[in-house]
Amino acid sequence: MLRKIQLFTAVLLWLVSFTLYRTLLSHVLYYFDQHHLFIYTRQYIATVWRREGWEGLATDFVSQFFHNEVLGAAVLATILVLIYLSFCSILRSARIWCQKRKDKADARLRVGKVVSWLEILQVPLLLTLFVFFSFTRLEDSVSTLVGYLGTFGFWAVLLRILRRKEQSSEQPRYATYISASVTLLAFLFSGYLFQKNYNIPERIMLKTQQYAEEGDWDNVLEYTSAYLRSGHNNILIAYYHSLALAEKGALTKNLNRALQGESDPAVNYILQMGPQALFFPWRSNSRESEYGSLIYERLGLINEAQHWETEAMQVFGLTAPHLTRLAKYAIATGRPEAAEHFIEPLRHTLFFRGEAAALEGMNAKGEVPGLKNAFAVASDTTKAHFTNVTSLSAQLKYALACDSTNTLAQDYQQTCQILSSLQQK
Numbered sequence: 001m002l003r004k005i006q007l008f009t010a011v012l013l014w015l016v017s018f019t020l021y022r023t024l025l026s027h028v029l030y031y032f033d034q035h036h037l038f039i040y041t042r043q044y045i046a047t048v049w050r051r052e053g054w055e056g057l058a059t060d061f062v063s064q065f066f067h068n069e070v071l072g073a074a075v076l077a078t079i080l081v082l083i084y085l086s087f088c089s090i091l092r093s094a095r096i097w098c099q100k101r102k103d104k105a106d107a108r109l110r111v112g113k114v115v116s117w118l119e120i121l122q123v124p125l126l127l128t129l130f131v132f133f134s135f136t137r138l139e140d141s142v143s144t145l146v147g148y149l150g151t152f153g154f155w156a157v158l159l160r161i162l163r164r165k166e167q168s169s170e171q172p173r174y175a176t177y178i179s180a181s182v183t184l185l186a187f188l189f190s191g192y193l194f195q196k197n198y199n200i201p202e203r204i205m206l207k208t209q210q211y212a213e214e215g216d217w218d219n220v221l222e223y224t225s226a227y228l229r230s231g232h233n234n235i236l237i238a239y240y241h242s243l244a245l246a247e248k249g250a251l252t253k254n255l256n257r258a259l260q261g262e263s264d265p266a267v268n269y270i271l272q273m274g275p276q277a278l279f280f281p282w283r284s285n286s287r288e289s290e291y292g293s294l295i296y297e298r299l300g301l302i303n304e305a306q307h308w309e310t311e312a313m314q315v316f317g318l319t320a321p322h323l324t325r326l327a328k329y330a331i332a333t334g335r336p337e338a339a340e341h342f343i344e345p346l347r348h349t350l351f352f353r354g355e356a357a358a359l360e361g362m363n364a365k366g367e368v369p370g371l372k373n374a375f376a377v378a379s380d381t382t383k384a385h386f387t388n389v390t391s392l393s394a395q396l397k398y399a400l401a402c403d404s405t406n407t408l409a410q411d412y413q414q415t416c417q418i419l420s421s422l423q424q425k
Contacts, residue, residue, distance in 0.1 A: 001176045002119065006088050009125055009183050013084060014077045016187070017132060021073035024198065027206035029066040029073065031138050036063035037319045040348045055143035062142045067351040079145050080128055086152035087124035091115055093159035120175045122182045129190050138202065201232060208240050212294060220244040228266035236291060238270055238277040243295055249407065252414040274419045278412065281390045286315040293325065299399050299409050300374035302332050318345055320352050327359050331366065332373045339363045374402040392416060
């Protein structure tokens with residue numbers, strides 16, 4: 001009967017963890033998908049093995065499945081269930097081995113009783129829930145899950161082979177009730193801990209980044225407004241909020257309303273921070289390099305976007321988002337050979353081959369749908385421009401000098417003038 005409790009626990013564990021990774025923890029999968037890429041080439045495998053060892057390879061390999069949220073959640077849930085069942089198998093094999101002796105005074109029999117109680121008290125479930133909580137934060141590694149699975153899986157298989165066809169004796173009836181009660185209490189207490197320690201700001205920031213990359217500005221505004229209006233302040237959220245408002249053509253309009261007395265905490269924070277709420281000045285900050293390219297891409301300043309994206313790839317390595325953006329920037333600026341360089345690694349991945357094929361088609365046509373290059377429409381009389389890495393106003397002036405119909409640049413320029421005048425006062 002205890003085996004049935006364990007199987008029921010395994011099914012329940014899979015359903016709960018799959019649901020959580022599919023919903024409340026989907027941002028964790030997104031984060032790892034954005035920062036890891038498994039490339040099926042000998043050179044890549046050798047390089048990662050030399051630099052990071054098996055942990056790096058395991059993390060990249062498992063993370064590739066997170067590109068599909070459903071598949072990624074299923075993979076993680078399956079790993080957790082296998083860890084649980086492997087530990088159960090280890091305890092069962094140990095108990096059978098200890099019970100082979102009939103002498104009640106034998107020390108091995110006493111050890112068998114201890115192992116039997118470890119089974120009854122669902123220690124494998126408690127360990128698995130600990131492993132689950134270790135992968136609800138961004139600073140944890142997928143290799144931890146793989147390490148647990150490899151260790152317990154190895155010993156489970158080895159001990160199962162050694163005990164061959166030997167069967168365990170039935171556990172007493174009370175063991176079923178105790179095990180079922182412990183299982184219920186473990187899940188209830190884990191739910192309480194999850195709710196108490198759930199990092200809502202972290203999810204908001206990552207979901208905001210995801211929607212911004214997808215160009216879903218309505219959802220960006222929904223997340224950033226809720227964050228800023230709740231009393232939290234964050235320069236990255238303000239950056240995405242101002243960009244979403246500008247994309248909707250409402251940035252300057254909302255600032256003017258706030259200046260006229262309409263209270264909006266989200267816009268008030270932008271007024272408080274000034275122009276630095278609109279962009280990231282170049283400060284050689286590794287984390288900021290990951291976000292800084294988006295505003296320049298939307299403004300059509302592709303060369304500057306490429307500068308930020310190149311720095312980001314130096315920090316975070318070959319990842320699908322960086323390779324894709326750099327390939328698009330190379331196509332938009334008329335450098336097909338450079339674009340091919342960034343497309344090549346994507347061809348040797350499991351989930352980005354379709355993206356590589358789409359990029360090849362864009363490269364053949366020499367244009368990227370939805371991506372405009374301000375320099376491409378500049379007249380021959382437009383003067384050369386040296387990037388000002390600390391001022392957005394200078395960049396906006398040049399973007400408008402190249403293309404006076406750039407409405408996004410117009411909105412940003414008016415906003416910069418308002419914020420700069422307020423700071424001078």
